[in-house]
Structures are given as C-alpha cells and as structure tokens.
Amino acid sequence: MLLLISPINTQEAREAIAGGADIIDVKNPKEGSLGANFPWVIKNIREITPKDMQVSATLGDVPYKPGTVSLAAAGAVVSGADYIKVGLYGTKNYSEALEVMENVVKAVHEFNDDATIVASGYADAHRVGAVDPLEIPRVAADSGADLAMVDTAVKDGKTLFDFMDEEKISQFTTEIHDYGLKSALAGSVTKEQLPLLAELGCDVAGIRGAACIGGDRNSGHIHHEAVASLKQLVQSL
Ligand SMILES: O=C[C@H](O)COP(=O)(O)O
Helix, strand or coil: CEEEECCCCHHHHHHHHHCCCCEEEECCHHHCCCCCCCHHHHHHHHHHCCCCCEEEEEEEEECCCHHHHHHHHHHHHHCCCCEEEEEECCCCCHHHHHHHHHHHHHHHHHHCCCCEEEEEEECCHHHCCCCCHHHHHHHHHHHCCCEEEEECCCCCCCCHHHHCCHHHHHHHHHHHHHCCCEEEEECCCCHHHHHHHHHCCCCEEEECHHHEHHHCCCCCCECHHHHHHHHHHHHHC
16 A cells, blocks of 8 residues: 655655655645645646655645646646546536546546546545545446545545445445456544544545644644655555
8 A cells, every 4th residue: 555645845854755655645734635736836746756765746625627637637637746636526426527537537647648547536525515436336337547546525524425325435445456456545534533534445545634743634744754654564564
C-alpha cells in the first residue's frame, strides 16, 4: 500500500517528502474535501519534489461541467502534476460522472500520456447528492482512468468507515481490481485504521488530517514525524 499525503504549500510538501510519503498530493482544503490549489503552488511543489516521486493535484470537488473540468485537468498537468484526482461531486449518476472523466482522461493525455488519473467518489455521497461511490469503479474503468477512489465529502470528524462498512469497501476494491486497476481510500483515515485498509485491498491510502500536528486537517500543519510514523506502519503491513 502506498501513502499519499496532501500538503497545501511547499513547506508542508517538504515535511511530507522528509517523512517518506510515496505521493505528494497538492490540495487546498479551503475549497473543499478535494479542493484545488493554484497552478503556481503545483509548479513550486513539483520543483522541490524528487523526480522519481509523483506529484498529484486534485481538480476540486468538481461540477457536472466536462469542459471546465477538462480545462482544469490540462492546467494541472501543464503545471507539473503527473497524478490527477477528480472529485465527482456535482455528478449525480454514472453517465454524468463518465462524461466528466472521459474528457479529463482525453485532456490529460493530450499533454502527458503517462500521467495517472484517479476518479474519486465520496463515501457520504448521499449527503451532497453525488454519484453512488459503488459506481466509481465502473466509471474509472470505462473512462480509461487508472484508479478508483473514495474520500468523504464533508469533513466533520466522521471517517470513511462511518459511511462504508468493510463489506462495501471490499466490494469497491474487488471490483476495481477485477478491472485490472487500483484502489485509493481516504476520509479522515486514522493511523489505527491503516492495517484494516490494507486488509480490505487498498492500494493507496490518502491522508491529510492524521499527518498534521494535532490531527486537524484545517488548523494543523503536516509534520514529517507524523508522516514518518504513518509510513513506518504502512511499510510493516
Ligand atoms: O486525498 C486524501 C485526503 O487528503 C484525505 O484528507 P483527510 O485525511 O484529512 O480526510
């Protein structure tokens, strides 16, 4: 299992790199669960990140606007991201989500054929009217993406497991593996939950809160010691 850590600026990115994160996921929590950051932040973080380490960028909790979202995807790739995450927030069903993802895949591949593309749904999709998370593996596979992910849309202390039980998570990871693709799981995941995530077939664990001092994704800051302790655990699994 790989450890994806979500910094908001270069200072936090340095901490995540020093702590041994596998993927540096540039994010802007002020704009939501998968909030997008600015192109210059992505560019600056790419510049300080070792070349063999992937830099991810979230495009936001995106609306059902395939043109807008594919333009954002192109912007993220041009800014240096080689791992593109799309939060399918404003898409209500499989066909809307597929339309957005197909256009993102096309836009990303115009600039970088090797980039990794992640279709992300939300475990608590019912709270915001988004597409059912169990549709995401099919959306990822049919659109040509590389990973299917779930996160939580509302960051109010509830975790992934408050909305998806072990059986549903397993169903999600098994389906995406059957397509020959990978799974990513997030949603206020704690260090203690990492062994269970690995057991349930998680290929990439996405974390911000648990990598921050005090464990708060908004008021805290990523610290290399917290990241190193997560990484040590992940490596032992
Ligand atoms: O991509 C993963 C997210 O950054 C997870 O953030 P969180 O651990 O604060 O829910």
